[in-house]
Amino acid sequence: MATPAKTGRERQEESSNAGGKPGLRKPVFTKVDQLKPGTGGHNLTVKVLNSIAVLPKGRSVSLHLRQSRIAECLIGDDTGCIIFTARNDQVDLMKPGATVIIRNAKIDMFKGSMRLAADKWGRVEVTVPAEFAVKEDNNLSLVEYELVNIAEE
Numbered sequence: 001m002a003t004p005a006k007t008g009r010e011r012q013e014e015s016s017n018a019g020g021k022p023g024l025r026k027p028v029f030t031k032v033d034q035l036k037p038g039t040g041g042h043n044l045t046v047k048v049l050n051s052i053a054v055l056p057k058g059r060s061v062s063l064h065l066r067q068s069r070i071a072e073c074l075i076g077d078d079t080g081c082i083i084f085t086a087r088n089d090q091v092d093l094m095k096p097g098a099t100v101i102i103r104n105a106k107i108d109m110f111k112g113s114m115r116l117a118a119d120k121w122g123r124v125e126v127t128v129p130a131e132f133a134v135k136e137d138n139n140l141s142l143v144e145y146e147l148v149n150i151a152e153e
Helices: 008-015 063-067 089-093
Strands: 040-054 070-077 080-087 099-110 113-117 123-126
Touching: 040 080, 070 089, 080 089, 080 099, 089 123
Parallel strands: 080 113
Antiparallel strands: 040 070, 040 099, 070 080, 099 113, 099 123
């Protein structure tokens, strides 16, 4: 006996989970040495090597900027390291020696070099200590990139 074809709505209900929400994808974790300029959506598990507080410079610093905290943190895994720009609450989590999971991070360019950042769509959370040793001799933030415009002929 043949079963009737399912409608689009029935197929959609089957594919969604019990909560009625669409199924969430498992995060794909990348390694530090795979980061490239102008990319985003990176998930990494890294160790914090150091954290240096940075103050915004300039005479016309607004009240909003005075209240924000920024720290440059050298983070890494077993493939390399990069500078992570931590903002406000993230600064407290980035303690030297801590292992953190950074979700939905993006690569910002600062003076021709790569910096990792997690904006309002990203997330930083402390996790259990990792077993890997950080490869400090492969610092991606020391590589200088140059923007080249290709003229169309």
